[in-house]
Amino acid sequence: MHRHRLIFAAAVIAASAAVSRGAVAQRADAAALVRQAQAAIGGEAIAQARAVATTGVMHEYMIGNAERPEGPWRVSYSRFTELRPAGGTRLRRTEVSLGAAGNSPERITLLTDSVVTLRQGTNEMPALPMFHDDLSAYVAMHPDRALQLAAASAALRLERPVVRHGVVHDVVSFPWEGRRMSIELSRDSHLPVAVELHGEFAHDFRRAPFGDVRLRADYDNWTAEAGEVWWPHQYRVTLDGELLRDMTIATVALEAAELPAGLFVVSDSLRALYRDNARNSPPNFAFGSRGEPEELREGIIRMRDFWTMTAVRQDDGIILFEAHLTGRYLGQVLDYLAAKYPALPVKAIVMSSDPWAHVGGVREAVARGIPIYVHARSIPFLTRVVKSSHASHPDRLQRAPRAPRFIPVNRRTVIGTGTNRIELHPVGGAYAERMVMAYFPGHKLLYGSDLVFADRQQKGYFRTPAIELRRAVAREGLPVDSLFSVQARPAIAWTEFVPAPR
Known part of the structure; x- marks a missing residue:
């Protein structure tokens, strides 16, 4: 037995030496x-x-x-x-x-x-x-x-x-x-x-x-x-x-x-x-770096950090708007919500748009099994994000793969009941063809996705996105009093949201 062990050890050493010589x-x-x-x-x-x-x-x-x-x-x-x-x-x-x-x-x-x-x-x-x-x-x-x-x-x-x-x-x-x-x-x-x-x-x-x-x-x-x-x-x-x-x-x-x-x-x-x-770089940015969350309406919390995320409390859980920046940052937001509402799960995420800069937390959401409401046209792209390899620095989804739960929005889609009921509507148009707006009937409040940009050169708001959002609101017949968005600006009166002159 001892002789066999010596022979095996010698073979291993010889093989290792051969590999080393090959590498050299x-x-x-x-x-x-x-x-x-x-x-x-x-x-x-x-x-x-x-x-x-x-x-x-x-x-x-x-x-x-x-x-x-x-x-x-x-x-x-x-x-x-x-x-x-x-x-x-x-x-x-x-x-x-x-x-x-x-x-x-x-x-x-x-x-x-x-x-x-x-x-x-x-x-x-x-x-x-x-x-x-x-x-x-x-x-x-x-x-x-x-x-x-x-x-x-x-x-x-x-x-x-x-x-x-x-x-x-x-x-x-x-x-x-x-x-x-x-x-x-x-x-x-x-x-x-x-x-x-x-x-x-x-x-x-x-x-x-x-x-x-x-x-x-x-x-x-x-x-x-x-x-x-x-x-x-x-x-x-x-x-x-x-x-x-x-x-x-x-x-x-x-x-x-x-x-x-x-x-x-x-x-x-x-x-x-x-x-x-x-x-403030994405891998380093921490939740709350730009101030404490604020309550826009009862049960509607805005977190105005790098970009804005919004949490909406309903009787059976929390709806979170957007999955920005990184999986780490989304995890910090979810930890905050778990501490604030310990009895309520985050039952879904709404992604109102799909530019590359706004999808950094998607894989973390999928890894945690959170359903994602998103424009139907965005699903192939987000599926590509979910399937991408993160082998060099494995994230939660790389370590434990699972299928995404995308809920397509291609028409009026209602989430929840009560005062904080949400209606999702595709915006449509040349600029906003994949964007989704969210209307809160109980507050006459509109979430305008990524379409609300103040024009610093002209009086009003960037013309193309403003026109398309106003057209979508008129098409759906929504009585809007106030408007907020993914951008970290305060909510404004709907009457103030005027397209800038050309």
């Missing part, structure tokens, strides 16, 4: 491919440069910002100049937005170590951490920087090759900032023609609900620059296959001189303000 050999193969790619894009010329300066134009899709969550998206255009120092995560971008009604003033975005700031004229302010997530990934995914990171990684490995456009590409990958980065290297040119980053963007309230997303940059129009340097002049960036940015590079220059020290300096006061912003 695989890393050596991957490292050789990376060195070959570094030589192909410019070798020492890039390695010795102090910075890379580019100019170009960008066509950016505002993913999640449209009449419907599947798009097509609204678009912005800009002309930019970028300075990216060698090594590290730093970027200085100067850009002008190109609008249909005219161009915006010049804006400078500065990314340095753990801070992002925005400057326009004499005004300088800290950005949100979601900008840091986005820009640091943007910098790291540039071909030269991605190859530097790969060369420095002790966990570099060789993946299965892929075929793109009839050409075989070797693929190397390595961990980066809690995600995994992979680079596709053409066997013909040895150039790094694509970089992918797979993982979570927790600070971005549009990307976070989808968990492990795939950000991909395809690099095309490779051009011979001065000094045997090759550089792509077309960047095509996608998020889970959806086009996010299309960038055309006009000029590329390698800066040999030391950069002025002041270009990337951020004051202590701005750093302090950035830390304050970080506390």
Whole structure:
């Protein structure tokens, strides 16, 4: 018996050694491919440069910002100049937005170590951490920087090759900032023609609900620059296959001189303000951060935090409006309601709209088995959110999957009885085709979904959503006295809700 144990132990040791030798050999193969790619894009010329300066134009899709969550998206255009120092995560971008009604003033975005700031004229302010997530990934995914990171990684490995456009590409990958980065290297040119980053963007309230997303940059129009340097002049960036940015590079220059020290300096006061912003980032934001809940009517509680959630007490339970921000935040709201109404369960959630920014708590609601009233047209999109993988940072639904309980709203739908009875009505229209308004007959009170925006430039409210909400109220014949919404503004008289002039 003792002899058999020794033989088994020796076999295990031998197998482990073989695996270890295989991993070392695989890393050596991957490292050789990376060195070959570094030589192909410019070798020492890039390695010795102090910075890379580019100019170009960008066509950016505002993913999640449209009449419907599947798009097509609204678009912005800009002309930019970028300075990216060698090594590290730093970027200085100067850009002008190109609008249909005219161009915006010049804006400078500065990314340095753990801070992002925005400057326009004499005004300088800290950005949100979601900008840091986005820009640091943007910098790291540039071909030269991605190859530097790969060369420095002790966990570099060789993946299965892929075929793109009839050409075989070797693929190397390595961990980066809690995600995994992979680079596709053409066997013909040895150039790094694509970089992918797979993982979570927790600070971005549009990307976070989808968990492990795939950000991909395809690099095309490779051009011979001065000094045997090759550089792509077309960047095509996608998020889970959806086009996010299309960038055309006009000029590329390698800066040999030391950069002025002041270009990337951020004051202590701005750093302090950035830390304050970080506390309001989705994964950090806590229930009650912007004040105590308030009672709008008896049994109707508004929680005006990042956005507003509303709890409605009925005889047999609580109806909660919206599932914003994150699963953690929704859990804190549910804890508050359990303490306030210990004998009443949350019997349902009403989601009055479905933009990416407002669905962060959906998976938590599904995991807790809470039914969700939502416009019938929104169910396929929300099902996609529910099915998304959160394997890198498992949430409650990832750990214990369950089917959602969506209740479609495609006509007048009544919830409950008594003074706080709720009537749900689809709003409809070009802007509000997937939105649901809620009417409280006992109070002549209307919840206007995400359609109530005061126009700071004109007297009144944003014209398009205001017209569509007023049309829906007239269509349903609702006698409304007061109006409130998902936005954190006080309730107003219905007579005050006037569309701004064109």
